[in-house]
Amino acid sequence: MAFVGMFGSGKTEIAMNMALKLAKEGENVALADLDYVSPYFRSRDKRGFLEEFGIKVVVPPGKYVWADTPMIPPEVFGILSNKDIKAVLDVGGEEDGIAVLGYLRTFMKNTTIYFVINTRRPFTNTVEGIVTFYEKLRNRARVDFDFLVSNTNLGPDTTEEVIKEGEEIVKKASKILEIPVAFTVVPSFLKDCDCEFDKFIIERYMELQW
Amino acid sequence: MGEKIMVKGTEAIGEAAIRAGCTVYFGYPITPQSELTEYMARRMPQEGRVFLQAESEVSTVNMMYGASSVGVRVMTSTSSPGFSLMQEGISYMANARLPAVFVDVVRGGPGLGDIQPSQGDYFQVVKGGGHGDYRLPVYSPSSLQEAVKLTIHAFDVADKYRTPVVIFADGMLGQMMEPVEFPDPVDLSTLPSKDDWALTGARGRKARYVTSFNIDPYELEKMNLVLQETYRKVEAEEKKWEEFMTEDAEVIIVAHGTVGRIVKSTVKMAREKGIKAGLFRPVSLYPFPYERLSELAEKVDIVMTVEMSAGQMLEDVKLAVLGKARTPFYGRLAGVIPTPAEILEALMKEIRR
Incomplete structure (x- = not known):
């Protein structure tokens, strides 16, 4: 599976949580950090933590983990081709970040692609905004997306109302785009909240501790 | 809003x-x-x-x-x-x-x-x-x-x-x-x-110009x-600053920006250990809030500066403190972010000295 979307839509948190969930279920999991556009807050920052759960973390070699240059580690082709591995791709944001999927697409026949949306982010706060950027990203990726993910949140200030408001907007976008909503992301501190779509409960691993 | x-x-x-x-x-x-x-x-x-x-x-x-x-x-x-x-x-x-x-x-x-x-x-x-x-x-x-x-x-x-x-x-x-x-x-x-x-547009009024130049030194001096x-x-x-737990502080840490935020955690950790630390965070770096920091320095032995640099704001801190307290420094360079714990460790070393 691959998580795509705009800058700061929550792709990395969801990819990490998904990889951890699959690993805890006993799957052989690899997480590929394909974000070559953001300088910080990438899943590679939590590599050691993920590896403790037996997850193979695919990142550029050595010191190049600190770079923001378009390097695709060759292992990515391996984890996408190996049927025994559940591959989770954490893709960089916006048109420049998603361009990598075009390059990988012949290896992605069995990869489900999730378009992650936070309606409390600039540019995807309306149905029209979501539709516009969905099309832009899909054109750049040269692959079709399979699902939308409703990830409306305000970090530590997220409330049940914020999540529900996001679901409403994403639902409307889903109708226009004719693509289903896979799930709604819910932070663990609101795990009992009432959602329209299936819940995916996450911990926020990237949150700053100060 | x-x-x-x-x-x-x-x-x-x-x-x-x-x-x-x-x-x-x-x-x-x-x-x-x-x-x-x-x-x-x-x-x-x-x-x-x-x-x-x-x-x-x-x-x-x-x-x-x-x-x-x-x-x-x-x-x-x-x-x-x-x-x-x-x-x-x-x-x-x-x-x-x-x-x-x-x-x-x-x-x-x-x-x-x-x-x-x-x-x-x-x-x-x-x-x-x-x-x-x-x-x-x-x-x-x-x-x-x-x-x-x-x-x-x-x-x-x-x-x-x-x-x-x-x-x-x-x-x-x-x-x-x-x-x-x-x-x-x-x-x-x-x-x-x-x-x-x-x-x-100068229509109807005298033309004016916006320049940093004047060939006449006396005129340039006036500018x-x-x-x-x-x-x-x-x-x-225009001086601006924030103080965090400085009222009863026995040691002051001076830090700005992201480091100011990190030091808030250090202050809380220090207080759990019984050390009355406080944060002085300059918000305007120029004009630097010298006077207030100078006042605070009178009540403490240590005014420690923490920066993501080799000690640059430290010079302004020293100008404010003027020898009234010790002015140690802790910094990380080249893009490394100090953690609250390592800042606390640096502070503890200074306190023990």
Whole structure:
């Protein structure tokens, strides 16, 4: 599976949580950090933590983990081709970040692609905004997306109302785009909240501790 | 105030500038602030305003000079090497008395350095990286809500004193995400009038010019004295700082920006150990809040400075403390972020000495 979307839509948190969930279920999991556009807050920052759960973390070699240059580690082709591995791709944001999927697409026949949306982010706060950027990203990726993910949140200030408001907007976008909503992301501190779509409960691993 | 949204620091500053009435933005991409340029590329046309990507930072600053000369609110953003390239133009703008807002999202240096967060541009930004006797008001936010407030304030200060103003944001502040609220956009017709100096067309009035040049040294000295008078006013009126648990503090830690935020955690950890620590966080780096820090220094033995640099703000801290307390320093360089625990360890070492 691959998580795509705009800058700061929550792709990395969801990819990490998904990889951890699959690993805890006993799957052989690899997480590929394909974000070559953001300088910080990438899943590679939590590599050691993920590896403790037996997850193979695919990142550029050595010191190049600190770079923001378009390097695709060759292992990515391996984890996408190996049927025994559940591959989770954490893709960089916006048109420049998603361009990598075009390059990988012949290896992605069995990869489900999730378009992650936070309606409390600039540019995807309306149905029209979501539709516009969905099309832009899909054109750049040269692959079709399979699902939308409703990830409306305000970090530590997220409330049940914020999540529900996001679901409403994403639902409307889903109708226009004719693509289903896979799930709604819910932070663990609101795990009992009432959602329209299936819940995916996450911990926020990237949150700053100060 | 509108509803809360989740933003990156770069977006917070960009949107705040739009709300403050920034009508022209020039920029050239550089990590870790390119998202600010990208944000403005999308948002400025939506507002019917001007976004222009220049061919370099040198042309950016000269475009700033031109746009400011006609009286509009103008901003650019860059990161350390880009800010270096702008220095000549900033010095020209200072003497031409041109209001403008510069955002320096500081990264590891010197030279090409790296793309991780740093505060190593303090000397350059605060003491003046260009030539001649000029100063720039500089603000260092430590949260995104504060970045919004200070960006809007920066435009007001720029217009009030007719000077370029800098937002000093390290890379972490530019890249981190927080929920913020934005104030309603300012009504452009309510902005301060610049009709008494801006180049608005000379029909019906005497022609005027905006320049940093005067071949007559006595006349140039007069221009310099106007600047100096302005800086004395800025120093009297524009100091800003935050204190955290300083009331009963026995040791003071001085830190700005992201490090100020980290040190808050250090102060709490120290207090759990029974050490009465407090944070003094300069918000305006120029004018530096010397007097208040000087007062606080009288009651303590240690005033420790922590920076993501080799000790640059430390010189201003020493000027404030003037030997009344010990002034140790702890810093990380090149883009490494100190943790609350390692700062506490450095503080403990000083206390035991």
